[in-house]
Every structure is written in C-alpha cells, then in structure tokens.
Amino acid sequence: MRSELKQIENASFAKRILAVIMDGAITLFMMFAFIAFIFVPIANKGLKYTEKVSKRLQYQIASSLFVYYDLDEDGTYKFYNLSNLDEINEDTKYNLISEFEGQEDEFYISHVRYYFLNYKTGVGVECPETANPEDYKAPNYKDLIDEKSPLEIYTNEWFNAKVEELKTPQAIMEFAFNDMADEDYYIQTNKDIKAVQLFIIMPPFVLSFAIFFIVIPLCFKNGETLGKKTMHICLINKDGYDVQKRQVVFRQVLLLLYVTFCSFVIGVGLTSFATLGVGVLIYFVAAFIPKSHRSLADFASYTLIVDSLHSVWFKDALEEERKNAEVNENIEKYKKNKVENKNIIQVGSTIVNEDVKREVEEEAKKHKNK
Numbered sequence: 168m169r170s171e172l173k174q175i176e177n178a179s180f181a182k183r184i185l186a187v188i189m190d191g192a193i194t195l196f197m198m199f200a201f202i203a204f205i206f207v208p209i210a211n212k213g214l215k216y217t218e219k220v221s222k223r224l225q226y227q228i229a230s231s232l233f234v235y236y237d238l239d240e241d242g243t244y245k246f247y248n249l250s251n252l253d254e255i256n257e258d259t260k261y262n263l264i265s266e267f268e269g270q271e272d273e274f275y276i277s278h279v280r281y282y283f284l285n286y287k288t289g290v291g292v293e294c295p296e297t298a299n300p301e302d303y304k305a306p307n308y309k310d311l312i313d314e315k316s317p318l319e320i321y322t323n324e325w326f327n328a329k330v331e332e333l334k335t336p337q338a339i340m341e342f343a344f345n346d347m348a349d350e351d352y353y354i355q356t357n358k359d360i361k362a363v364q365l366f367i368i369m370p371p372f373v374l375s376f377a378i379f380f381i382v383i384p385l386c387f388k389n390g391e392t393l394g395k396k397t398m399h400i401c402l403i404n405k406d407g408y409d410v411q412k413r414q415v416v417f418r419q420v421l422l423l424l425y426v427t428f429c430s431f432v433i434g435v436g437l438t439s440f441a442t443l444g445v446g447v448l449i450y451f452v453a454a455f456i457p458k459s460h461r462s463l464a465d466f467a468s469y470t471l472i473v474d475s476l477h478s479v480w481f482k483d484a485l486e487e488e489r490k491n492a493e494v495n496e497n498i499e500k501y502k503k504n505k506v507e508n509k510n511i512i513q514v515g516s517t518i519v520n521e522d523v524k525r526e527v528e529e530e531a532k533k534h535k536n537k
Contacts, residue, residue: 172490173407176477177460178400183472184451186394193393194375201371216363223356231281232343236263249278250340275336279343283326287346288317369431376426381419389475390415401475405461409482410470418468425450425464 210216224246227233235244236259245259252260267274284290333339347353384390389401390410402410402418429446454462461471473480481487 172479172494173481173487174477174479175403175407175471176474178398178472178474180451180455180460182398182400182474186392186398186400187447189394189397190379190392194379197378198371198375201374202367206367206371210363210367214363214366216360216367219356219360219363223353223360226352230286230347231278232340232347234263248344249275250337250344272336275340276330279336279339280326282343282347283321283329284323288321290318365431372427372430373423376423380422381416384415384419385412390418390470395472399474399476400472402470403473403478403480405465405469405471406484407471407480408484408487409480414468414470418464418470421464421467 207216228235232249234247234249236247247255247263252263264271264274267277329342330339333342380392384392384395384402387396387401388409389403391401395401402415404410404414425446426443430443450462454460454465459471465471481490
C-alpha cells in the first residue's frame with residue numbers, strides 16, 4: 168500500500184505579486200545607490216558626462232530652437248523645446264511669447280529664421296532674448312554641396328520659399344528640429360551621451376538584479392528571494408522535489424534577460440519604467456493562463472512556485488520512496504498487531520488496550536458520582 172505524503176499547493180497570485188513588489192523595490196533602491204555613489208562620479212570624472220551634456224545644451228540654446236525661461240526671481244531657469252510649447256503651462260507659454268502677443272506664428276518663425284540664417288551659417292549674431300541668457304557663438308559648419316558655403320545656401324530667399332512650402336509654423340519648426348537632428352555634431356554627441364547613460368544605468372541594474380535575484384536565491388535552500396521568503400513561497404522542481412541550483416540560476420537569468428529587454432530595448436530613458444511595468448504585467452498575465460500558473464521561465468527551467476507553509480515535498484525520488492516505505496511499514500505493523508490482539512485500539516494517534524481504557528472510564532465515573 169502506498170501512502171501519498173507529497174502535497175503541493177501553488178503559490179497564490181497575491182503572494183507572488185507582493186513578493187515581486189518587495190524584491191523590485193529593494194533592487195531599485197540598491198540600483199540607485201550604485202548609480203549615485205559609484206557610477207555617476209565615474210561618468211562625470213572619467214567619461215566627462217556633465218561636460219558633454221552641458222556642451223550639447225549650449226549648442227541647443229544657441230540654435231534658438233530651445234529656450235531658457237526665468238521661472239523665479241532667484242534666477243532659476245527651465246529648459247524648453249519650442250516644438251513642444253503647446254504642452255507647457257499656459258502662463259509660462261504666455262510669458263515666453265508675450266512680446267509676440269497676437270502674433271504667435273511670428274514667434275516660431277523668428278526662431279526658425281535665426282536657426283537657418285544665423286546659427287547654421289555660423290554668423291553668430293545675438294540670439295533672441297528668450298532663447299539665450301548667455302552669448303554662445305555658433306559652430307563653424309563644413310561647406311555644403313557644390314562647394315557653396317552655408318552663407319550662400321541659407322539665404323532669405325531660400326527661407327521664404329521654405330516657409331511658403333511648409334505653410335504652418337509647426338511644420339517649419341518640425342523641419343528645423345529634423346535638420347538639427349541630422350547634423351553630424353548632434354548625432355555623435357547624442358551617441359556619446361547615450362553610451363555614458365547606459366554605463367550609468369546598465370551595470371548598476373545588472374549588479375542589483377544579480378545580487379537580489381541570483382546570489383540571494385542561491386543562498387537559500389529553495390531558491391527564494393527576500394520577497395518570496397517573506398511571503399512564504401518558494402521554488403521546487405516541477406516533479407515535486409528540491410529545486411537544483413542550476414535550475415535557479417537558469418530561471419533567474421531568463422528573468423534578467425526579459426527585464427533587461429523590457430527596460431533597455433523597448434524603451435530607453437523616461438519610457439523605461441513604463442515599458443518595464445508593461446513587461447511585468449504581460450509576464451503575470453501569461454503565467455495566469457496555465458493551470459499550474461507557471462511562467463515561461465518556470466516552463467523553461469522546469470520549476471514551480473509553491474506555498475511553502477502548505478506544501479510537502481522531498482529532496483528527491485529516493486527520499487520520497489524511503490519515507491513512503493517507512494509509513495507503509497508502520498501501517499502494516501499496526502494492522503498486524505490489531506488482528507492478533509483485538510483488545511488493542513487506536514485513540515487519536517495513541518494505541519491503548521481496550522480493557523485498560525474501560526477501567527479508566529469506570530474509575531472516572533465513580534469519582535464523578537461522588
């Protein structure tokens with residue numbers, strides 16, 4: 168006779184989500200600590216990150232397509248992209264273009280005119296007041312096609328024709344920003360800045376994830392993260408045995424690749440957290456479909472997340488067979504003894520002699536009657 172000792176109860180979704188939230192919060196805290204105290208100082212000192220960002224900012228302001236606006240009396244400035252002015256506070260927008268009240272179109276056209284006729288030609292005349300709180304000199308651009316200099320190409324006639332062709336100030340503004348984005352300087356500078364940004368963010372992210380999602384689970388017997396440990400859920404083998412270290416590593420590396428893809432491939436920058444959130448949501452929705460609620464990482468690593476308080480499993484198949492054999496042996500012994508001595512009965516988990524039990528009960532009745 169076989170005794171079914173193994174009891175597996177899948178971890179609830181509520182516990183799994185709470186565990187992920189806890190682990191995510193701890194990981195992000197560690198990640199930002201790495202960024203602030205280690206990688207930003209390295210980027211600023213060794214890779215000249217602040218210097219590169221400042222230089223790009225100076226050229227953007229000098230172009231007149233971006234503006235600084237004095238927000239406070241203490242001289243606090245806010246940086247605005249002119250193509251997005253419709254998205255800012257109405258009071259701020261009014262203050263920026265108040266000199267063109269009733270002629271907002273002229274505001275945009277004047278800034279684009281400056282970009283093409285002064286900034287791109289390298290003339291370097293004074294920028295409009297709202298565009299440049301300091302005096303930056305425009306860069307010297309290389310000669311364009313047909314051995315013509317920028318001054319020969321970007322003329323009033325060229326600009327007026329372009330204005331007439333594009334019809335609206337918004338279209339002209341978009342054309343100017345696209346032109347700036349195609350400049351070799353901006354292409355290279357933005358590449359350099361993005362490369363340093365990845366250096367600032369990516370290594371701390373991988374280190375933090377590796378510590379809390381790989382190293383710590385390997386320190387616990389059942390592959391728990393701190394969040395899983397707190398919520399009393401853990402990893403086991405799909406067959407109901409202890410999870411192997413290689414399974415833990417394989418599963419967590421798959422999760423790392425998935426989270427990295429969501430954060431740094433689909434969206435980089437301000438969209439990273441949004442795409443990461445969507446990625447985690449997709450992960451849980453996909454895990455909800457199977458009856459076992461196993462994720463793709465669980466299927467690939469042959470693991471299962473269970474409630475450790477309400478589940479019973481074994482180290483391996485040999486231990487399960489040994490335990491079952493012990494239980495079956497005890498059951499057979501009990502049955503044999505029960506057949507040989509009919510006076511032997513079981514009360515709860517205790518085996519007693521029926522005659523002795525009767526004497527005890529009679530003695531208890533006598534004391535009660537007294």
